């Protein structure tokens with residue numbers, strides 16, 4: 230596979246959700262057929278939630294063999310798994326509790342732990358799942374079949390926030406990241422790990438994202454200011470799913 234980028238624009242968020250769900254379901258089938266499993270990385274935020282709810286409906290579940298799906302997260306807030314802010318909790322309520330997914334196929338980031346420990350443990354989970362390279366002891370890449378990302382109105386994605394230390398990480402797949410402007414710790418995949426995915430789906434909706442989306446896609450390269458600019462798969466497909474409100478300034 231060679232890297233390619235597609236931009237898909239929808240009249241409303243419902244069509245965006247439907248097409249993103251279709252894309253996920255159609256990518257799962259060949260992965261399960263060829264390798265016996267489908268690895269799906271989830272994000273937090275408000276845009277993915279309707280997608281998770283859609284994936285839990287019969288319209289999509291009948292095409293997806295959940296017994297072969299493994300679920301991961303791109304980032305997590307440093308809170309317990311039942312906390313209102315937990316990305317795991319959101320995905321569990323919207324999707325995971327509704328589908329026949331084996332419990333040991335849920336690979337969450339333990340936001341209740343010390344952030345450094347949670348990052349190290351999650352990186353170990355990824356190393357075990359995605360394996361070691363056949364030669365040498367260099368770990369292979371965390372090659373998610375699909376990784377879902379959102380983008381904040383400041384250009385952050387996963388928990389890669391503007392100006393934070395995680396942006397410069399060149400070795401680790403997962404790091405703790407202090408977000409000064411929110412006064413909180415997060416645990417996040419690094420750009421190195423995200424860009425290893427086979428398919429990255431960026432979901433962007435709403436007027437408040439329009440200005441930053443234009444800067445991310447058309448502005449000068451400033452990843453310290455707009456971390457979403459770091460996302461470009463090494464060897465995979467990046468699809469931007471954008472609704473009419475978020476695309477408004479690109480059109481202008």
Ligand code: 6PG
Nearest residue numbers: 273274275276379380381386387
């Ligand atoms: C999180 C995220 C984050 C999110 C964006 C967009 O934990 O908050 O993973 O990167 O995707 O902030 O969020 P919205 O869809 O709510 O705008």
